[in-house]
Amino acid sequence: MRRKPSSLCLPLLAVLLTAAAEPKTALPPNEIVAMAQPGDWVDIAPDDLLVMTLTPASKGKPRRIVIQLMPAPFSAGWVDNIRLLARAHWYDGIAVVRVQDNYVVQWGDPHGEDAKKAKPLPPGLKMMTERDYVYPRSLPVDARLGTLLRPRNDVSHFAGFTEGFSFEGDGTPDSVRNWPVHCYGMVGVGRNLSPDTGTGAELYTVIGHAPRQLDRNIALAGRIIEGMEHLASLPRGTGEIGFYKTPQERTPIRSIRLASDLPAAEQPHVQYLDTGSDFFMRYADARANRRDPFFITPAGGADICNIPVPIRRKP
Amino acid sequence: MRRKPSSLCLPLLAVLLTAAAEPKTALPPNEIVAMAQPGDWVDIAPDDLLVMTLTPASKGKPRRIVIQLMPAPFSAGWVDNIRLLARAHWYDGIAVVRVQDNYVVQWGDPHGEDAKKAKPLPPGLKMMTERDYVYPRSLPVDARLGTLLRPRNDVSHFAGFTEGFSFEGDGTPDSVRNWPVHCYGMVGVGRNLSPDTGTGAELYTVIGHAPRQLDRNIALAGRIIEGMEHLASLPRGTGEIGFYKTPQERTPIRSIRLASDLPAAEQPHVQYLDTGSDFFMRYADARANRRDPFFITPAGGADICNIPVPIRRKP
Numbered sequence: 001m002r003r004k005p006s007s008l009c010l011p012l013l014a015v016l017l018t019a020a021a022e023p024k025t026a027l028p029p030n031e032i033v034a035m036a037q038p039g040d041w042v043d044i045a046p047d048d049l050l051v052m053t054l055t056p057a058s059k060g061k062p063r064r065i066v067i068q069l070m071p072a073p074f075s076a077g078w079v080d081n082i083r084l085l086a087r088a089h090w091y092d093g094i095a096v097v098r099v100q101d102n103y104v105v106q107w108g109d110p111h112g113e114d115a116k117k118a119k120p121l122p123p124g125l126k127m128m129t130e131r132d133y134v135y136p137r138s139l140p141v142d143a144r145l146g147t148l149l150r151p152r153n154d155v156s157h158f159a160g161f162t163e164g165f166s167f168e169g170d171g172t173p174d175s176v177r178n179w180p181v182h183c184y185g186m187v188g189v190g191r192n193l194s195p196d197t198g199t200g201a202e203l204y205t206v207i208g209h210a211p212r213q214l215d216r217n218i219a220l221a222g223r224i225i226e227g228m229e230h231l232a233s234l235p236r237g238t239g240e241i242g243f244y245k246t247p248q249e250r251t252p253i254r255s256i257r258l259a260s261d262l263p264a265a266e267q268p269h270v271q272y273l274d275t276g277s278d279f280f281m282r283y284a285d286a287r288a289n290r291r292d293p294f295f296i297t298p299a300g301g302a303d304i305c306n307i308p309v310p311i312r313r314k315p
Numbered sequence: 316m317r318r319k320p321s322s323l324c325l326p327l328l329a330v331l332l333t334a335a336a337e338p339k340t341a342l343p344p345n346e347i348v349a350m351a352q353p354g355d356w357v358d359i360a361p362d363d364l365l366v367m368t369l370t371p372a373s374k375g376k377p378r379r380i381v382i383q384l385m386p387a388p389f390s391a392g393w394v395d396n397i398r399l400l401a402r403a404h405w406y407d408g409i410a411v412v413r414v415q416d417n418y419v420v421q422w423g424d425p426h427g428e429d430a431k432k433a434k435p436l437p438p439g440l441k442m443m444t445e446r447d448y449v450y451p452r453s454l455p456v457d458a459r460l461g462t463l464l465r466p467r468n469d470v471s472h473f474a475g476f477t478e479g480f481s482f483e484g485d486g487t488p489d490s491v492r493n494w495p496v497h498c499y500g501m502v503g504v505g506r507n508l509s510p511d512t513g514t515g516a517e518l519y520t521v522i523g524h525a526p527r528q529l530d531r532n533i534a535l536a537g538r539i540i541e542g543m544e545h546l547a548s549l550p551r552g553t554g555e556i557g558f559y560k561t562p563q564e565r566t567p568i569r570s571i572r573l574a575s576d577l578p579a580a581e582q583p584h585v586q587y588l589d590t591g592s593d594f595f596m597r598y599a600d601a602r603a604n605r606r607d608p609f610f611i612t613p614a615g616g617a618d619i620c621n622i623p624v625p626i627r628r629k630p
Contacts, residue, residue, distance in 0.1 A: 058373075101544045102499050130611055151466035184417050184524045194611055207547075209499045209524050209620050213605045216612040229416045229551040232522075236544040290528045296445055296509055297531040303618065305524050 026291035029283050033310045036279035041271040042164065043314065044068055049259035049268060050086060050222070054096070054230060055252045065227035066259075066268050067187055068311075070220060071163040073135045074180050077126040078189050078219045081200035083258060088122040090201065091256035096234060100242025102208030105231040106190060107253055108201060121201060128197045133216045138176040139167065144281045148288040150301030159304040161275035165223065166304045168215065180220040183210050183305035185228050189219040207232045210305040225270060225311045269314035283310065341606035344598050348625045351594035356586040357479065358629065359383055364574035364583060365401060365537070369411070369545060370567045380542035381574075381583050382502055383626075385535060386478040388450045389495050392443040393504050393534045396515035398573060403437040405516065406571035411549060415557025417523030420546040421505055422568055423516060436516060443512045448531045453491040454482065459596045463603040465616030474619040476590035480538065481619045483530065495535040498525045498620035500543050504534040522547045525620040540585060540626045584629035598625065 027035075048071070054063035069079050085091055098106035111117035141160035146153045153159060159168045159181070169178035182188070183206065190202030197219060205224055224231070239245040259267045273280050287307045289298035342350075363386070369378035384394050400406055413421035426432035456475035461468045468474060474483045474496070484493035497503070498521065505517030512534060520539055539546070554560040574582045588595050602622045604613035 099548075101547055133612075193608055210618075212618065212621065213602070213610070213614045215614065217605075217610050232416055233414075233548050233550055235548055287528070290532075293508055295528070295532050297448075299528045299530065303525070303527065306527065 026286065028290070028292035029286040031292075032279060032283045032286055033273060036273055036277065038315075040274050040277040040279050041312065041314075042274050044164070044225075044270045044272060046260035046267055047083070047258060049270065050082070050256055051259055051262060051266075051268065052091075052227075052256045053254040055254060057230075063227065063230040065230055066225050066270065067222045068164065068225045068270070068272070069222040070165060070180060073137075074165070074167070074178075075132070075189075075219050075221050077128040077132060078198070078200045078221045081125045082203075082221055084122060084124055085200055086256050086258045087261060089255065089257075090119070090122055091253060093252065093254075094119070095250040095252045096231070097250055098204075098241070098243045099207075099234045099237045101236045103206075103211060103242065104204040105207050105234060106202065106204040106242075108190060108203065110247065110250060112202060121199065125199050128219065130194060130197060132197070133219060134177045134179045136175075136177055138171075139169070139178050141169075142276060142281065145284065148284050148301060148307075150288075150299075150303055152301070161280075161309065164272035164275060164309045166307070166309070168304065179216050181210070181304060182206055182212055182214045182220065183223075183308065184208070185224045185308070186220050187222040187224060188214070189221055191218060205231055210303070225272075226268065271312055271314050273310040273312075275309060280310075283307075341601065343605070343607040344601040346607075347594060347598045347601055348588060351588055351592065353630075355589050355592040355594050356627065356629075357589050359479070359540075359585045359587060361575035361577075361582055362398070362573060364585065365397070365571055366574055366577060366581075366583065367406075367542075367571045368569040370569060372545075378542065378545040380545055381540050381585065382537045383479065383540045383585070383587070384537040385480060385495060388452070389480070389482070389493075390447070390504075390534050390536050392441040392447060393513070393515045393536045396440045397518075397536055399437060399439055400515055401571050401573045402576060404570065404572075405434070405437055406568060408567065408569075409434070410565040410567045411546070412565055413519075413556070413558045414522070414549045414552045416551045418521075418526060418557065419519040420522050420549060421517065421519040421557075423505060423518065425562065425565060427517060436514065440514050443534065445509060445512060447512070448534060449492045449494045451490075451492055453486070454484070454493050456484075457591060457596065460599065463599050463616060463622075465603075465614075465618055467616070476595075476624065479587035479590065479624045481622070481624070483619065494531050496525070496619060497521055497527055497529045497535065498538075498623065499523070500539045500623070501535050502537040502539060503529070504536055506533060520546055525618070540587075541583065586627055586629050588625040588627075590624060595625075598622075 048069045050067040052065040056062050094107060094109050096105060096107045097110050109119045139162050141158050145160060149159055157170045166181050167178045168181050185205060187203055187205050189198035189200050190204055191198035234251060236242060237244045244250050284307050288302035291298055363384045365382040367380040371377050409422060409424050411420060411422045412425050424434045454477050456473050460475060464474055472485050481496050482493045483496050500520060502518055502520050504513035504515050505519055506513030549566060551557060552559045559565050599622050603617035606613055
């Protein structure tokens with residue numbers, strides 16, 4: 001007579017069967033993303049996309065950069081200004097003026113500091129304050145992220161994702177604050193010394209290890225989702241903190257346009273992976289704990305800037 | 316009659332006096348480093364320095380890169396191999412074969428994967444194993460770092476500095492392990508699938524946000540301390556994972572030499588700031604909590620990769 005397995009044996013058997021059925025290694029993050037279903041991808045509205053065109057590279061190769069603007073509630077005043085400046089074609093003819101290795105690429109009016117020669121700004125720009133660097137209310141944080149992030153999320157300090165962007169926050173039961181984070185490729189608003197918070201006429205992007213000391217000290221307004229390589233590979237500046245010493249070294253910007261202002265055929269159609277989807281969580285887990293064949297020891301956690309939100313052209 | 320201040324009042328008075336004497340803002344990290352004394356700087360031995368010379372840039376501009384090799388106990392076998400390859404002039408004529416944005420620049424023998432065309436390796440190279448990715452004993456961690464780092468140091472997971480390099484570790488009271496970390500500019504040893512751990516003939520450096528998933532999965536052998544901009548600004552690769560599709564796109568490497576093998580006049584004399592010095596700790600604190608005039612809200616902590624060990628030419 002066969003002995004009926006005891007209740008202790010059953011779970012053990014289940015564990016053994018699972019172990020046998022599971023492959024020794026798991027998928028890399030990009031293959032998990034490739035398995036996501038059409039409903040897991042979110043269209044980015046043409047009003048939330050900027051197309052920035054540099055002068056062509058040395059061999060006439062075009063250099064086009066696509067920026068996703070940050071969704072409300074974050075930085076709404078600066079983002080409104082950037083839309084206004086793009087619609088006024090104000091950015092046309094400005095230049096990349098600064099490239100500091102492992103820090104930022106910055107573009108703006110080369111004569112912006114000279115009251116006589118500065119390009120006049122269009123009317124209607126909003127003035128923001130340092131209070132606008134943080135959003136003073138709670139945003140949902142997916143509990144599944146808690147064990148993936150380093151540092152771990154807790155009630156007083158946490159990080160998460162919202163509408164394709166990462167954010168960090170802190171709080172007490174009575175008061176919660178959130179703010180966007182300076183990861184590689186994020187786009188921010190240049191400013192002078194406080195109380196100036198910048199208009200949006202001068203922008204920068206991060207080309208190195210996340211300079212998180214800038215969080216809550218300067219406004220972030222979006223992130224580069226295509227063409228980052230055209231900025232990150234520019235020659236580093238020859239002067240102090242990476243500013244170019246001579247006008248000849250600068251890279252001219254032909255135009256920056258809202259995608260919604262471009263002819264239909266030139267509009268990019270881009271989607272981000274829904275950060276609340278199961279595929280995003282599997283992707284985040286794979287970024288935090290690589291188990292694909294190249295890897296031996298999973299890291300046990302990832303910095304939020306090591307989990308960039310996946311992007312694709314709409315199929 | 317004047318009342319003698321009570322013992323409660325005295326410390327309060329001291330606090331008020333300190334607050335009055337202290338400027339409203341503090342020095343930025345680089346100004347703290349500039350104040351360090353000659354005895355706070357440590358010479359890097361010429362046997363621990365590699366000088367890598369690329370072919371000149373388009374306008375004949377020289378491109379020279381200086382690499383500090385990792386001190387024992389870390390990665391000693393791979394570092395020995397790199398010295399052997401440099402002394403044999405094996406690296407001369409290889410090329411930068413891969414540039415993947417926000418990840419790595421990699422150099423090696425373009426025909427390394429082709430048994431018939433691969434450049435023969437010199438005899439005497441050591442074979443290492445995956446066990447050599449970690450150092451199985453305790454290294455001292457300065458207690459002053461505990462509150463500056465994010466994540467915070469605790470007994471089971473910590474980070475620190477030793478001889479100009481950052482490391483991470485974990486442990487229990489009976490077993491402590493340490494390993495070097497993949498920060499921007501770190502130099503590692505390319506490898507194929509495990510159990511291969513690489514010889515040191517193929518190297519890479521990090522050109523983006525620290526890919527910490529590589530820690531304990533691949534050997535680190537040094538860090539770039541001069542000329543990083545020559546590698547980080549190279550055009551990104553046109554093929555899969557950033558490999559160049561055509562030989563013409565590669566950047567040739569003229570030579571990689573140990574500084575000790577160069578004529579005296581060509582040897583770089585470089586120093587790092589002693590990571591146990593008070594000035595280093597003040598610098599680390601300033602990186603973790605910027606209080607200089609541009610900043611409004613100190614971050615409250617820094618990732619270890621946001622505290623690069625300062626370097627200077629020996630005065």
